[in-house]
Amino acid sequence: MSAPHWPRVLFVSEQPATVSAAASRYGRQPLLRYIVAMMLTALIGALGGWTMFHQYGAGVATAVVLAVAQSAPLLLAVTRPLQAWWIMMAADLASCAVLLHAPRLEENSWPWPPAVILGQLVLLAAVARRERRPALVAVWVVLTASGLAIATASPHNRDSSDLLLAVLGGGILLVGGALRERHEALQRLGEQRLIAQSERARHALLEERARIARELHDVVAHHMSVITVQADSAPYRIPGMSAAAQEEFATIAVAARHSLTEMRMLLGVLRSDDCDDERRPQPGLDDVPHLVEAIAQAVVPANLVLDDGVEKLKGLIPPTVELSAYRIVQEALANVVRHAPGARTLVEVGLLPDRSSLTILVANAAPQQSSGSLETSSTGHGLVGMRERVRLLGGVLKTGPTLDGGFQVTARLPLPVHPRKETLST
Structure with missing residues (x-):
């Protein structure tokens, strides 16, 4: 008998596997922070230049250079506030050295002009938001000690602006550091909650897997065992059975045992968190001929x-x-x-x-x-x-x-x- 003609189904073009649509996240500072930093830089720079030129009597070029040096670090404070503070602190100390010889020093604030105090407070707020407690303490100590040291250079002109900046700056560092630590504590608490939820979900999954394993054992494994026993014992229970029928029952018993073996592997995977049974050899192309042969005998x-x-x-x-x-x-x-x-x-x-x-x-x-x-x-x-x-x-x-x-x-x-x-x- 000639082999039958088997109609074929041709493969048609298909869409490729869907690529994950999750977009990469890039770390970036909000545009609003840069806008605020530029506005504060312009404000403090203008205030500092006007104060040094009109009130302290410094030259135009000197006033412009010092104003730019004192206000420009605010732009860096958006990403690196501590480095910006050190730059501003150096600029403020240079400004004090110049103003110490200004013509109208006796009529104005010493050792810190208003623009310096305003710039320092803004930058200290940025430092408190990003840095940890040891760095905040070091910043406050350097700021206070610098103010006291400069004030001694001209004690008769001192108006306690160094003490004002030390108190206000210390308060900003204290409050800002406390808020930052509170925010970090809330973040850690949120992470712990996520971990706890993940553990609960994992525990629920393991319980569900164990329940499925019990149900599979009760519903399937029991009946497959009965089929295996009945198929093996059929030649002894039924007298006069033909050789073909005995071979048929033997094939059924072999198939049932194979199913029971796979069922035990599946139950082991469901019941074990280590999934050791998953490392057992799985069926492959070498087993296809045996599978077809078993079906052909049925x-x-x-x-x-x-x-x-x-x-x-x-x-x-x-x-x-x-x-x-x-x-x-x-x-x-x-x-x-x-x-x-x-x-x-x-x-x-x-x-x-x-x-x-x-x-x-x-x-x-x-x-x-x-x-x-x-x-x-x-x-x-x-x-x-x-x-x-x-x-x-x-x-x-x-x-x-x-x-x-x-x-x-x-x-x-x-x-x-x-x-x-x-x-x-x-």
Whole structure:
């Protein structure tokens, strides 16, 4: 009898795997901070230049240079407030050295002019927001000691502006540091809450896995054990059984034991957080012939066509691809047993010409008219599971009826390793 013609389903162009749409986050300072910093720089610079020129009697060039040196560090304070404070402190000390010889020093504030006090308070607020307690204490000590030291250079002109800046600056550093520490404490508390929620979710997951394992054991494993025992004992319980019937029961017992083995592995994975059973050898392409042979000895006359290129790629095909291919063939044959018992079935496992993908074809002819479906209702979870496996690998799966009334499953699983053709041909 000539082999039946198997209608093929051609692969059509498909959309590539969806790339993660999560955008990268770049650290950046809000534009508002730079705008505020520029406004404060202009304000303090203008105030400082006007004060030194009109009130202290300094020269125009000197007043402009000192004003710029005292206010420009505010722009750096947006990202590096501590470094900006040291620069401003050096500029303020230079300003005091110049103002010490100003013509109208006796008529104005000493040792800190108003512009210096305003700039220092703004910058201290930025420092308190970013730096930790030891740095804040060091800043306050340097600021206070500098003010007291400069005041002694002209004690008769001192108006306690150094004490005012020390008190106000200390208050800003104290309040700002306390607010920053409170914010950090709230952040740590939020992180601990997230960790606690994650642990609770993980605990709930483990409990659910244990519950599923118990249900699988009670519902499935028990019945599979009964099937195994009954299939093994059938030749001894039923007298006069033919050799073909004994072979049929032996095949059923072997299949039931294999299912029980996989069920025990699954139960071990569900019950164990270490998932040691996942490291056990999983079925692969080497097990497909045994699977087809077991089905052929049952109610489905199945033939297997295995491409020689698959044998040459042995060891280069990832285990996940081999396992998915085995499960697809297994589920497709199981559907034939359920819905088309006795139908002629072809299983083909091959490669595309460019060796970029593994192809799988499971096609059955129309079921015999005298045979009815062994399963009158189906959840369709098998096809859903096949699609999910293929989707995770970035492949293509097509299922559907054929022109002669049968059913066909075709799958293409990409191979990440593409050996050269000349290497494969050797």
